[in-house]
Amino acid sequence: MASTTPTDTPPAPPVDRPTPRSTGRMGDKVFLGLSRGSGILLLVIMASIAVFLTYRSVIAISKNEGNFLTTFDWNPAGDPPVFGIAVLLFGTVVSSIIAMVIAVPIAVGIALFISHYAPRKLAAPIAYVVDLLAAVPSIVYGIWGALVLVPHLEGLNLWLDEYLGWTYIFEKTEVGIARSLFTVGILLAIMILPIVTSVSREVFLQVPKMNEEAALALGATRWEVIRLSVLPFGRSGIISASMLGLGRALGETMAVATVLSPNFLISLHVLNPGGGTFAQNIAAKFGEADAFGRDALIASGLVLFVLTLLVNGAARLIIARRKEYSGANA
Amino acid sequence: MSHAPTGVMERPQPAPPAPKKSSLGSRSLPRLAPLGFAVVAVALGVGLSLAAGWESRIQWGMLSALFFLVISYVATTVVENQRQAKDRLATSVMWVCFLVAVVPLASLLWTTVVRGAERLDGYFLTHSMAGVLGFEESGGVYHALIGTLEQVGIATVISVPLGLLTAVYLVEYGKGSLAKAVTFFVDVMTGIPSIVAGLFILSIMLIANLEPSGLMGALALTILMIPVVVRSTEEMLKLVPNELREASLALGIPKWRTILKVVLPTAIGGITTGVMLAIARIAGETAPIILLVFGSQLINTNPFEGAQSSLPFYIYEQYKIGEVASYDRAWAAALVLIAFVMILNLVARGIARWKAPKTGR
Numbered sequence: 266m267a268s269t270t271p272t273d274t275p276p277a278p279p280v281d282r283p284t285p286r287s288t289g290r291m292g293d294k295v296f297l298g299l300s301r302g303s304g305i306l307l308l309v310i311m312a313s314i315a316v317f318l319t320y321r322s323v324i325a326i327s328k329n330e331g332n333f334l335t336t337f338d339w340n341p342a343g344d345p346p347v348f349g350i351a352v353l354l355f356g357t358v359v360s361s362i363i364a365m366v367i368a369v370p371i372a373v374g375i376a377l378f379i380s381h382y383a384p385r386k387l388a389a390p391i392a393y394v395v396d397l398l399a400a401v402p403s404i405v406y407g408i409w410g411a412l413v414l415v416p417h418l419e420g421l422n423l424w425l426d427e428y429l430g431w432t433y434i435f436e437k438t439e440v441g442i443a444r445s446l447f448t449v450g451i452l453l454a455i456m457i458l459p460i461v462t463s464v465s466r467e468v469f470l471q472v473p474k475m476n477e478e479a480a481l482a483l484g485a486t487r488w489e490v491i492r493l494s495v496l497p498f499g500r501s502g503i504i505s506a507s508m509l510g511l512g513r514a515l516g517e518t519m520a521v522a523t524v525l526s527p528n529f530l531i532s533l534h535v536l537n538p539g540g541g542t543f544a545q546n547i548a549a550k551f552g553e554a555d556a557f558g559r560d561a562l563i564a565s566g567l568v569l570f571v572l573t574l575l576v577n578g579a580a581r582l583i584i585a586r587r588k589e590y591s592g593a594n595a
Numbered sequence: 596m597s598h599a600p601t602g603v604m605e606r607p608q609p610a611p612p613a614p615k616k617s618s619l620g621s622r623s624l625p626r627l628a629p630l631g632f633a634v635v636a637v638a639l640g641v642g643l644s645l646a647a648g649w650e651s652r653i654q655w656g657m658l659s660a661l662f663f664l665v666i667s668y669v670a671t672t673v674v675e676n677q678r679q680a681k682d683r684l685a686t687s688v689m690w691v692c693f694l695v696a697v698v699p700l701a702s703l704l705w706t707t708v709v710r711g712a713e714r715l716d717g718y719f720l721t722h723s724m725a726g727v728l729g730f731e732e733s734g735g736v737y738h739a740l741i742g743t744l745e746q747v748g749i750a751t752v753i754s755v756p757l758g759l760l761t762a763v764y765l766v767e768y769g770k771g772s773l774a775k776a777v778t779f780f781v782d783v784m785t786g787i788p789s790i791v792a793g794l795f796i797l798s799i800m801l802i803a804n805l806e807p808s809g810l811m812g813a814l815a816l817t818i819l820m821i822p823v824v825v826r827s828t829e830e831m832l833k834l835v836p837n838e839l840r841e842a843s844l845a846l847g848i849p850k851w852r853t854i855l856k857v858v859l860p861t862a863i864g865g866i867t868t869g870v871m872l873a874i875a876r877i878a879g880e881t882a883p884i885i886l887l888v889f890g891s892q893l894i895n896t897n898p899f900e901g902a903q904s905s906l907p908f909y910i911y912e913q914y915k916i917g918e919v920a921s922y923d924r925a926w927a928a929a930l931v932l933i934a935f936v937m938i939l940n941l942v943a944r945g946i947a948r949w950k951a952p953k954t955g956r
Contacts (some may be wrong), residue, residue, distance in 0.1 A: 296851035299762035303757045307825075310818060311780050314791070317798040355731040374692030382689045391693065393944070396740040399702050400872075400940050402879020404907040405929045406699050409703045412922065426656070435814070456700045462696075486682035509786065516788020518882040518905035523914060539956050544790045548885055559801065570787070581779060 318419035318567040325422050325560035333564070337529055339550065341561035348561050350568055356446060356529045356540035357569070360521070361514040363450025364457060369507045371454075372461035379462075380469040392466065404446065407523035411444075415524065418443040418451070422536050429490060434439040437536040444526035447535040449542075452520050457510035464509060468502025469495055508580035512573045520546035530594040629667060629687070636663035656698065660742040665943045678928075689903070704933070711930025714923040724892040729916035736928050738894040739909035742809060745898040746888070746905055747878050750820050751815035753843070755870055757817075758824025766832040767854055769773050784822040793883030800887070805888040809898030812905070815883035820873050827869025831862040864946050871943035875936045881907035904933045 284502050326333050328346055336349025419442065426437040427527075476494040483494060496503075521542050527549060528539040547562045554562060640659025649655065671680035722735030756911045761781070765774055792815045800811060835858050843853040859866070884890070890903035890912055904912075906928055913925035 274892070290849075292847050292851045297764075297768055297855070300760040300768060301773070303760040304764045304769075304773065305822065306757065307761055307777060308780055310821075311784060314787075314818075316794045316804070318791075320797045321801060323773070358790055371692045371695055375696055375734045378689040378693045382686060394700065395696060397937070397940070398696065398938055399705060400875055401700075402881075402907055402932055402936060404879065404910050405703065405707065405933060408910060408925055408929060409706060413702060413706050441646050441662055455696075458696055486678055488685035489678070491685070502687075503828055512786040516786075516790065518788065518790045519911060523911070527857055533678075544788060545884065547790055548793070548882055556801065559797065563794050563798055565792050570791045571786055571792075573786055573791070574783060577783050578779075580786075581782040585779075590833040 268558055284297060314570065318570060320463060320564055321399065322564035322567045325557065325564040328557065329561070336532065339529060339546065339561075341558040342553075342555060346557065346561070348565075350543070350565050352529050352531055353541050353543045354547050354568070357515055357542040357544075357572075359533075359535060359540070360449045360453060360527045361511055363447060364453035364514045365507060365511055367451060367454035368457050368461055369503070370511060372458050372506070372510070373503055374467055375458070375462045376465035376469055377495070379466050381487065381491060392463075395459050395462050399463075400454070403456065403521070404519040406452060406456055406523075407519040410448070410520055410524045411437055414452060415443050415448055418448055423445070426536060431498045434533055434535055436534050436535055439537040439539075441526070441538040443536070444524055444538045446525070446540045447537050448520050449524050450535070453514045454526055455519060456517060457513045460513060461506045461510040464506035465499065465503050468499040468506070470500045496527075501586075504581040505580040508576050508583070510576040514581065515576065516569060516573050517542075518548050520544040522548040543572075567582060597604075598865035603733040604701075613617045622631040622674055623679070624671060624797055628670070629683075629940060632662055632667045632670065632687075635955055636660070636666055643720055647648070660694070664691065668736070675817060679746075694906045707926060707929050707933055714927035715930055717822065718926060719924075721925055723894045727847075727892070728881040729910070729919040729921050732920050732923075734924060736906065736909060736924070736931060738891065738927060739906045740902040740907040740931070741896055742888070742898075743878060743895075743896060743907075745808065746809050746884070746903070749810060749898060750877055751870070751874055753813070754817045754820040754873075758870075759828055759866070760823045760874075761821070762828035762832055766859070781822045781825045784818075785826065787818065788882075789815070789819055789880045790882040790886070792816075793886040795884050796883070801938050806900070807887055807902055808900055809895075809903040810886050812829075812903070813898065815887055816877040816880060819879050819880060819883075823873040823876060823948075824870055827872065828866050831856060831865030831869065841844035856896050859938035864949065868943040875939040875943070878936060878939075879903075879932060881909050881911055885911070906935075946950070 323339070329348060330345035331347035331349050332340065333349055335351050336347055337352055339348045339352075340346065340350045347520050351588040369579070375395060377396070379388050383391055386556075422437060422445075425435040429435040430437070472495050476498065477490050479493050480490040522545045525540065525545055526538045527545060529541065530539055532539060544563050547566055550558065550562060607689070637659045638664045641655050644655045644658055664684060664687050668680050669682045671683040675683075718733075719735040721737050722733070723738035724734045725738075728955060729735035761777065765781075767772075770778070795818065796811050796815045799805070800807070805811065839857050839861060843857045844850065848856075882907045885908060888905065888908065890904050890908050891902040892904070895901050895903050909921055910925045910928045910932065913921040913928065
């Protein structure tokens with residue numbers, strides 16, 4: 266009697282109303298899986314870079330008759346294969362240090378210029394011009410350095426030798442064009458300017474306006490504002506920006522390979538042509554290397570990898586720690 | 596009664612005849628003074644350099660800059676005071692820093708355009724180096740263009756989805772130690788030298804006995820490209836207002852559709868910009884190509900087999916030949932490469948400005 270109507274109506278609404286074409290559960294799971302998977306893949310790539318390079322390096326170093334760290338030679342094809350990274354490590358570090366000494370003050374100056382000095386309308390175009398420096402491919406820097414910068418530096422080299430030769434570092438004992446670690450350092454400085462500038466600029470723009478206005482209210486000049494409130498706030502930012510630049514300078518290949526005339530000697534006379542860097546050596550020696558020679562080059566690449574990893578990791582840790590307590594991003 | 600007003604009157608009286616002159620009343624240099632200093636400094640610098648017989652313009656510029664700093668410091672000390680002078684000195688130093696950075700960029704672009712235009716024409720763009728000897732005037736860049744486009748194309752096809760998904764994971768899902776580790780290593784990965792990425796693929800090639808080909812180079816470029824894409828996409832996704840996500844979720848739309856239909860479209864302008872900048876960056880990479888693609892004088896349209904060339908590699912190769920004709924070819928190829936990269940950059944920034952998410956600031 267009454268049982269027919271209840272049984273007829275209840276089944277109907279549940280079928281019609283929810284109409285769950287998809288709950289999205291499956292899609293969510295798949296999507297999360299995909300995105301997490303690609304994150305994990307990145308970690309796997311990083312790990313496998315370390316593993317593969319180490320594996321090939323062990324093969325090379327186990328057959329090396331010289332000392333990998335102290336040998337002043339690169340001859341993996343020789344009868345007793347001999348190769349060492351001493352010269353490369355020295356050249357890499359020295360050219361990067363020269364680059365840092367030149368680039369960091371200038372970059373900080375440009376960053377301050379953009380954030381605090383430039384007329385407001387000019388600031389954005391100037392920042393753009395500096396970013397353009399970063400967009401120029403390194404090989405173009407390389408041929409520009411070799412064909413334009415090197416001739417231009419002859420005069421500067423002579424001048425440095427004449428007036429600063431007593432410092433030993435700037436003594437030019439060998440005659441030859443300026444295909445030296447010093448020139449490489451200058452070129453690297455130009456190349457790392459943009460990254461150091463843009464990272465420091467970001468930090469300077471984060472300085473709390475209150476601090477600057479407080480200094481201005483006390484009658485500080487613009488320079489005093491910068492010295493009292495901007496630079497103290499931005500110090501860790503400048504340090505990490507410099508380290509990011511250092512990471513770039515350490516691993517730069519083409520600019521060094523085109524400018525430097527390499528040899529396997531360690532000399533603190535940075536104006537003399539000669540020396541070498543990890544990346545330059547790999548690019549230059551690869552063509553003539555046999556299978557074992559390639560392993561030897563991979564071994565030197567592993568050292569470069571570890572070096573840049575340490576420098577970049579440290580820089581990123583400093584930035585990350587700063588972010589946590591600065592409160593500027595909150 | 597009269598005491599109170601006089602008492603009040605007495606107080607402000609010491610102020611008007613203040614012993615110190617207020618800064619508003621002190622002498623100051625006219626606004627255009629720095630310009631005058633600059634003119635004098637450049638004149639002095641160039642004059643002295645010519646007198647001393649120096650040839651390099653770099654020295655002229657450095658001397659002029661030095662004169663500029665000294666003149667503006669001394670003049671301000673004399674006319675104004677020590678503190679103002681320091682301020683002026685700092686301002687001048689900033690200007691000099693900026694000019695110092697512009698000079699190499701201007702020189703580089705100028706040289707590339709002038710030297711490159713000598714050789715760049717339709718013939719150069721449509722012919723390869725097949726059968727051309729280093730000192731000969733003919734030959735072109737066609738094979739290298741094809742190589743670059745294919746290698747960069749493959750790298751883009753692989754790294755854009757990977758990079759996008761990783762960025763989505765970091766912004767939309769990422770919590771806990773895995774996300775932290777990924778963020779950190781993406782940052783570190785940005786700093787991997789291109790030659791190390793090349794060596795990594797090389798070691799795989801040595802183990803798996805693979806032949807050099809465009810694909811191998813593209814894989815190395817992928818490693819360099821992914822972190823750049825992740826970083827820029829991440830920044831853009833963070834700019835998408837949370838209200839949009841919440842509105843979508845409140846309508847009962849599952850999270851993955853929210854991301855695909857709301858979050859990504861909102862940020863698409865910035866993401867495109869990031870991808871194009873990443874392409875511009877890897878298009879100029881030479882080192883991995885030297886190790887993995889080997890270079891070829893012939894047209895090879897198959898990136899999966901056989902040696903190829905690429906624009907940056909071509910420049911290096913021509914530079915190393917060291918003949919006048921090959922230098923010309925190197926500059927012309929450099930002009931092509933720079934034009935490619937700069938156009939990508941300009942378009943990317945145009946898109947960024949046009950499609951920028953409105954953050955309300």
